[in-house]
Amino acid sequence: MKSLRVLMMVLGGLQAVLGAALLTNSIAVANSIWGEDETYREDRGGIVVLVGLLVFAMAAWGIGTALKFPTRHPNVRISAAVYGGTALPFAYFFYCVMPVLGVMWLVLAGLAVVRPNQPETRAWFR
Structure with a gap:
């Protein structure tokens, strides 16, 4: 459980x-995404800020779920599996920036999906 x-x-x-x-x-x-268009510069910057806040919310969800592991509540195991599933799409974006990081992220997020559903993990959360 500590590894998860x-x-x-x-x-x-x-x-x-x-x-x-x-x-x-x-x-x-x-x-870098949309080019140097001065007309929509601040609007597109706002979109990036919104995405950054959503990424922060995802990070808080993952860390918060990990901190609740000692409670051994079954919903924490489900939250961990769902968090791993929602972390998978980030692999594509990381791969576009740095392929090694994208592959590493894919492996880590895949483990976060699989590990909560293993029999020993299910038994620990009962």
């Missing part, structure tokens, strides 16, 4: 770093 908890903390920490990068560099990220 650490795995979720790592995924949440990486998402928090990504969220911070999106929030602090929103205009630069928007310019």
Whole structure:
């Protein structure tokens, strides 16, 4: 169980770093995605800020779920599995930026989906 908890903390920490990068560099990220169009610069920066806040919320969900593992409540196991499933699409975006990071993220998120459904994990949460 400790490995799953650490795995979720790592995924949440990486998402928090990504969220911070999106929030602090929103205009630069928007310019790299949509180009140097001055007309919609602030609007597109706002979209990047919104995405950064959503990524922060996902990170808080993963870390919060990992911190609740000692309660052994069955809903925590379900939350961990669902969090792993929602973390999978981030692999594509990480792969676009840095392929090695994308593959690593895919493996970690895949483990976060599979580990909560293993028999020993189910038994621990009962």
